[in-house]
Amino acid sequence: MNPQLTGIEELTGTYPFDIRQSIKALRLNRFFWQMREHEARERWLNERSSAYDAAGLTGEERALVDNTDWLGLVRYGVSFFVLEKFARVVKISNLGMYASMRGETLEAFLRTRNVPGAA
Numbered sequence: 265m266n267p268q269l270t271g272i273e274e275l276t277g278t279y280p281f282d283i284r285q286s287i288k289a290l291r292l293n294r295f296f297w298q299m300r301e302h303e304a305r306e307r308w309l310n311e312r313s314s315a316y317d318a319a320g321l322t323g324e325e326r327a328l329v330d331n332t333d334w335l336g337l338v339r340y341g342v343s344f345f346v347l348e349k350f351a352r353v354v355k356i357s358n359l360g361m362y363a364s365m366r367g368e369t370l371e372a373f374l375r376t377r378n379v380p381g382a383a
Contacts, residue, residue: 285341292328292337295319296346305353332356335365 269280279285286293295315298304308315316326328336332354337347351361363373 279338281341281343286343289341289343291320291322292325292340292342293346295321295329296342296350299346299349299353308353332364334361338365 266282269282272278272280298319299308304315307318312330316329321329325340327333328340329350334347338344347361348358351358356364357370359373360370363370366373368376
């Protein structure tokens with residue numbers, strides 16, 4: 265283990281993205297990166313199983329995607345930067361993802377921010 269990560273498991277809500285996680289989630293990270301391409305988005309929207317097969321996703325990985333389990337995906341080792349690509353496909357904003365990761369609605373999440381008019 266990277267000595268800089270010693271004790272990281274004691275920090276609640278911290279999910280390091282390291283080489284081990286990157287390798288574990290490589291298929292998913294590549295799948296989400298492809299969402300920047302029109303063909304990949306259309307394939308997933310219209311032929312989901314075929315898109316998953318082409319990416320070689322496991323049953324667990326498919327379930328994480330199908331459930332848009334943002335926090336589960338991050339815990340699994342997916343990079344947030346590629347999740348942003350997919351969020352646009354399912355019409356979720358970054359703030360919507362953050363809210364979901366906290367188990368909140370977008371409205372409840374916004375009330376915790378310094379957002380004028382969100383009260």
